[in-house]
Amino acid sequence: MRTDPNRTSTFPLTGVRNLGILAHVDAGKTTLTERILYATGTTHKRGEVHDGTTVTDFDPQERDRGITIFAAAVSCTWDGHRINLIDTPGHVDFADEVERSLRVLDGAVAVFDGVAGVEPQSESVWRQADRHGVPRIAFVNKMDRAGADLDAAVASIRDRLHPVPLVVQLPIGAEDAFTGVVDLLRLRALVWTGDDVEHLPVPEALRDEANRRRRLLEEAVAELHPAALEEFVAESTVSARTLTSALRDLTRTGEAVVVLCGSAYRNRGVEPLLDAVAAYLPSPLDLPPVRGADGDERTADPAGPFAALVFKVNATGTGRLTYLRVYSGTIHKGGTVLDPGTGRVERVARILRVQADRHESVDVAAAGDIVAVVGLKSARAGTTLCAPDAPLVLEPPVVATPVVSVAVEPRTAAQHERLAQALAQLVEEDPALVVRADRETGQTVLSGMGELHLEVTVEKARRDHRLDIVVGRPKVAYRETVVRGVSGFAYRHVKQEGGAGQFAHVVIDVQPSDGDDFEFRSAVTGGRVPSEYVRAVEAGCRDALADGPLGGHPVTGLRVTLIDGSTHVKDSSEMAFRTAGRFALRDALRASTVALLEPVAEVTVTVPEIAVGRVLGDLSARRGRILGSTARAGTTVVTASVPLAELFGYATRLRSRTQGRGTFTSRPTGYAPAPA
Numbered sequence: 001m002r003t004d005p006n007r008t009s010t011f012p013l014t015g016v017r018n019l020g021i022l023a024h025v026d027a028g029k030t031t032l033t034e035r036i037l038y039a040t041g042t043t044h045k046r047g048e049v050h051d052g053t054t055v056t057d058f059d060p061q062e063r064d065r066g067i068t069i070f071a072a073a074v075s076c077t078w079d080g081h082r083i084n085l086i087d088t089p090g091h092v093d094f095a096d097e098v099e100r101s102l103r104v105l106d107g108a109v110a111v112f113d114g115v116a117g118v119e120p121q122s123e124s125v126w127r128q129a130d131r132h133g134v135p136r137i138a139f140v141n142k143m144d145r146a147g148a149d150l151d152a153a154v155a156s157i158r159d160r161l162h163p164v165p166l167v168v169q170l171p172i173g174a175e176d177a178f179t180g181v182v183d184l185l186r187l188r189a190l191v192w193t194g195d196d197v198e199h200l201p202v203p204e205a206l207r208d209e210a211n212r213r214r215r216l217l218e219e220a221v222a223e224l225h226p227a228a229l230e231e232f233v234a235e236s237t238v239s240a241r242t243l244t245s246a247l248r249d250l251t252r253t254g255e256a257v258v259v260l261c262g263s264a265y266r267n268r269g270v271e272p273l274l275d276a277v278a279a280y281l282p283s284p285l286d287l288p289p290v291r292g293a294d295g296d297e298r299t300a301d302p303a304g305p306f307a308a309l310v311f312k313v314n315a316t317g318t319g320r321l322t323y324l325r326v327y328s329g330t331i332h333k334g335g336t337v338l339d340p341g342t343g344r345v346e347r348v349a350r351i352l353r354v355q356a357d358r359h360e361s362v363d364v365a366a367a368g369d370i371v372a373v374v375g376l377k378s379a380r381a382g383t384t385l386c387a388p389d390a391p392l393v394l395e396p397p398v399v400a401t402p403v404v405s406v407a408v409e410p411r412t413a414a415q416h417e418r419l420a421q422a423l424a425q426l427v428e429e430d431p432a433l434v435v436r437a438d439r440e441t442g443q444t445v446l447s448g449m450g451e452l453h454l455e456v457t458v459e460k461a462r463r464d465h466r467l468d469i470v471v472g473r474p475k476v477a478y479r480e481t482v483v484r485g486v487s488g489f490a491y492r493h494v495k496q497e498g499g500a501g502q503f504a505h506v507v508i509d510v511q512p513s514d515g516d517d518f519e520f521r522s523a524v525t526g527g528r529v530p531s532e533y534v535r536a537v538e539a540g541c542r543d544a545l546a547d548g549p550l551g552g553h554p555v556t557g558l559r560v561t562l563i564d565g566s567t568h569v570k571d572s573s574e575m576a577f578r579t580a581g582r583f584a585l586r587d588a589l590r591a592s593t594v595a596l597l598e599p600v601a602e603v604t605v606t607v608p609e610i611a612v613g614r615v616l617g618d619l620s621a622r623r624g625r626i627l628g629s630t631a632r633a634g635t636t637v638v639t640a641s642v643p644l645a646e647l648f649g650y651a652t653r654l655r656s657r658t659q660g661r662g663t664f665t666s667r668p669t670g671y672a673p674a675p676a
């Protein structure tokens with residue numbers, strides 16, 4: 001196998017680690033990524049988030065705001081392994097970007113704040129990773145901060161996320177004096193001075209505690225792993241070697257999560273984390289084959305038919321970049337790929353190994369690689385690309401439905417066309433955005449996952465396209481739902497003027513359903529309505545769902561049953577039944593009792609104790625329902641369920657109510673009835 005990383009991207013597959021870094025906002029993902037790049041010799045300078053000098057947060061807005069907005073890919077080598085690393089955003093508004101990244105990752109490092117432990121967004125990303133079955137290692141960061149406590153953080157991981165945590169280190173010193181860790185597998189100390197790490201015997205004062213914890217680790221591993229148990233029973237101990245291979249198995253099956261600790265900021269704990277990534281997380285070869293929509297499977301074989309999934313598109317700048325994860329086969333520069341969705345065959349002009357905003361040309365990309373390619377015009381996030389002679393469609397990532405909208409307009413009419421183009425490009429890059437024209441006002445409405453998501457998008461349009469944009473007040477996306485339905489609602493669609501006539505007659509029942517979904521079934525007997533017309537009625541009903549009777553909002557949570565209908569020998573058609581289905585449901589909804597639903601979010605507000613009263617008062621004025629509060633070391637954490645519409649501008653309000661000392665996070669939890 002060729003291994004020159006500059007000319008080719010192939011690397012022994014067993015040594016490839018496609019890795020994501022996941023966490024709550026500000027837990028230290030970007031800083032950790034910087035230190036990984038530094039430790040692996042990929043960069044020679046340590047970038048800092050607060051200086052705006054990091055490699056992965058290269059977008060001007062990321063640098064200004066000090067947060068990650070776009071998942072960035074970088075790659076580095078460590079101890080014979082190639083690590084392709086994706087630094088994902090921590091803010092809930094960009095959860096969709098995380099979702100798309102998780103779809104193509106083989107493993108993840110979940111970063112936790114050593115003081116705060118599990119935070120709301122760490123919980124959300126953990127669940128996302130659970131859904132995708134991504135094996136994880138936990139890194140408890142910020143061990144240098146006052147109040148950092150590894151045991152408390154591990155307890156919160158166990159209690160809130162429910163994995164079996166296996167702690168493989170013991171911190172040496174605490175807070176400012178955190179200088180290193182005891183490696184419980186090899187029972188040796190790693191101590192950092194500046195950027196250098198020294199391997200030393202376990203300090204005398206920690207020897208008993210280290211032995212005790214090693215014993216706990218052996219017991220916990222033996223409980224889960226047969227080979228470790230056998231050794232434990234036979235020899236009343238488990239060797240470092242057996243522990244390592246057991247931890248690898250348990251990590252890959254998701255039965256347990258290895259926990260390490262450190263301080264990314266002070267560059268302590270990074271090398272053992274990289275060792276753990278190499279030792280425990282899976283290579284593309286360790287994963288089950290990917291499966292296409294028709295059940296066809298592909299294994300991570302560079303010699304197999306080519307198959308890849310696009311997870312990101314960057315349409316800004318000179319060349320359109322399509323980021324993809326190769327699952328099988330090999331693609332060469334100049335080769336062709338098929339987009340089975342559109343049937344288009346396109347040429348891959350260049351293949352790039354991505355280093356954040358820098359790219360390095362390579363000649364080939366093979367199974368297991370994450371690369372960007374130039375030359376593809378139509379592929380979007382979620383598109384499968386495959387060999388033209390071996391079509392396959394992989395399941396695309398799920399795209400969330402936007403919950404917040406703003407009206408956007410250019411300040412001068414002359415910029416109308418350019419704004420439309422800019423928005424089209426942004427939507428192409430970000431599947432969580434939707435642009436539409438408001439039916440009543442004719443204004444352009446941009447919808448997304450939250451206020452920050454829209455703010456960032458508008459700012460990007462302003463900067464990248466030099467547009468002067470006026471933005472309206474944000475609005476939430478309402479929905480409508482059926483509270484009391486109607487039975488036996490008949491609709492007859494008859495048209496006789498000129499040409500061929502149209503005839504369709506349907507009778508439907510409309511009832512509330514248990515979930516948010518739309519359910520449709522037919523109870524028509526005796527073939528009175530042929531099955532193709534039944535399908536047309538269902539399609540017509542789906543058309544009607546876009547436009548609820550209260551305010552034209554999408555309608556959810558209802559069950560429609562087609563109970564009867566009739567056809568005309570000559571004049572019935574699928575189109576006529578689709579039209580009948582649509583108007584039948586539209587009119588049936590007008591005759592039903594329908595309620596307005598609004599999006600709600602769970603907010604977690606952290607405030608100094610003296611400001612709690614004011615914050616609670618403010619939350620209830622915002623129609624918030626308090627779910628609980630806990631006090632710890634002078635601060636109180638309040639959780640509440642609040643309508644999203646009441647959260648606009650809350651960040652500013654909270655700052656002024658707490659003299660800048662309060663912080664909050666929110667995550668959408670669904671829809672609830674809105675006041676009349």
Ligand SMILES: Nc1nc2c(ncn2[C@@H]2O[C@H](COP(=O)(O)OP(=O)(O)OP(=O)(O)O)[C@@H](O)[C@H]2O)c(=O)[nH]1
Binds near residue numbers: 049069141265
């Ligand atoms: N004391 C201390 N501060 C840290 C440590 N790691 C990161 N920080 C600081 O915490 C802040 C947030 O760090 P980031 O690396 O931007 O966190 P992030 O998780 O990437 O944040 P988002 O990308 O916005 O989600 C920065 O000011 C860092 O300097 C650490 O180990 N110790």
